[in-house]
Amino acid sequence: MSEDAFRSLYRRLRTSVPWGPEDRRGALNHLDPAGTVAAAGEVRLGRAVSLAAPVEGRVTPDNPEPARHRMKEGGSAGGGLAFSLDRIDMNIHGNADSHLDALCHVIVDGELYNGVDAATITEHGASELSIGLAGEGIVGRGVLLDVPRSRGAPWLEPGDHVTVDDLLTAERNQGVQAGRGDILLVRVGHRQRRTERGPWDAAAARAGLHPDVVPLLAERQVAVLGSDGNGDTAPSLVDGVDYPVHVLAINALGLMLMDYLQFEDLAPICGQTGRWSFMCVIAPLRLPTGTGSPINPIAVL
Template sequence: MSEAAFRELYRRLREPAPAGGEHRRGALDLITPERVVAAAAGVRSGRTVSLAAPVETRPGPDSPEPATHRMTAPTDREGHEHGLYFARDRFAMNVHGDVDSHLDALCHVMFDGALYGGVPAGTVTPDGAGTLTVDLVRDGIVGRGVLLDVPRLRGVPWLDPGDQVTADDLAAAETAQGTRVGPGDLLLVRVGHRLRRRTLGAWDVTRERAGLHPTAMRFLAERQVSVLGSDGNSDAAPSAVAEVPFPVHVLAVNAMGVHLLDWLDFEELVPVCEEQARWHFLCVVAPLRLPAATGSPVNPIAVL
């Protein structure tokens, strides 16, 4: 895809975005109270499934700076003597890494000097982001989740690194699974990344990974999707646009105001959806309350 074609697509997808104001929730405004109630009413079995992968604490090809976890208490003597003691620990992570499940806030992507809605990129400083932060979703994201399984559609266990999901793939997956993505939905696209990683081992995903083709974002715009999630990071590598390394991030976050959920895990969800013969569910996402942050680790929960 040429840079000129990408920029034209960016312009078209950006046009509906409202101008001005610093506290917009972007496409999350599509999740109305009525849609939340409808999603909750669709719960049948009450079964819950985590959509997050276990946090990685060991370095690997896709995680050169893994999360760190260490115990700060008890000491060697504490806990073995008479009296009260507490076990304590400390945790730190690179939120926007390439392995741990996380949410991208609307301040995460700067393009041509601006954030979503034309907010100046200068509002993000070394001290933190001044607007469009994770704090916009401090009350959580609750709505109807829809899982589209592209490897299942193609009859393969996973998409090979570098493969790209098109709008036609998404529409065909809908038909094959007997579901349809609608306004305010949290669209979750499985490319099989987690299954491939567990089967063949980790690899350098900065060079090769499966994801969406930029033109697939037209599908999201037409269906008025509120959130996009994937078991990859939604962007394929190498990029379909040589001049823009993460075109889907630019289009989703910066142009459309769509929050991204990166590096999720759908391998426990797929068999449950197959068993219940439905691919939609109540989805609950609860980011940490980090007022100046550009993202947050998350453990989204599907309730079926």
């Protein structure tokens, strides 16, 4: 996609937002209480499955600054009461750990979603559009679309991308369709490839979505988008624009993204049961001024 074509698409999506200049919830407006109640009806097995990757503390090509898990107090051989204590230090926005991007995460020409001034982000955090908007949690119907499965492959190779036709084909093959208020999860197989082939520099090469997919998400009124990559293909599919899906989804539409999830526990269950929708619970940390949060989303089948 050319830069001019991308900017035209960006302007079209940005002006399509229907909630007015004061809105700060973005696509979460599509998920109302009725949608959450309906999502509870997706539960059949009573089984909870994590969609988060395990937090890693080792340095790898895709995780040069890993989380640091440090013990403050260890075990005690003495008598009486004692406590073991630990501390964790994480880079929220990386290429390995599962996280949720807030609407203040992407800045375009000095502005955040819905024209909010980027100056609202200071050394003290974000006073507008922070992850605090999701502090009560997000609970809705999750829909998993397994693109490699539809293609008959274990994963998409780095640099490959998911098209609109890929998503529509996956929907037909799986007998499910993403709709208003859904939490859409797109599997590209990133985590499985990483497990079997080992980590690589995902910032330089990864499978993701084509920017042409984002208008479909807007049309379907999806509430949250998640992937086992970070949503964007690398190298970028747009001339002169890095992370075009992040720009279109977060900045233009107000659509929160979940990056670097893992679906290797969920996908086999969906395949065995023939059901690719479920209740999905997303619980970010309550960081009132954060630009994102580590997450452990749970699919309840």
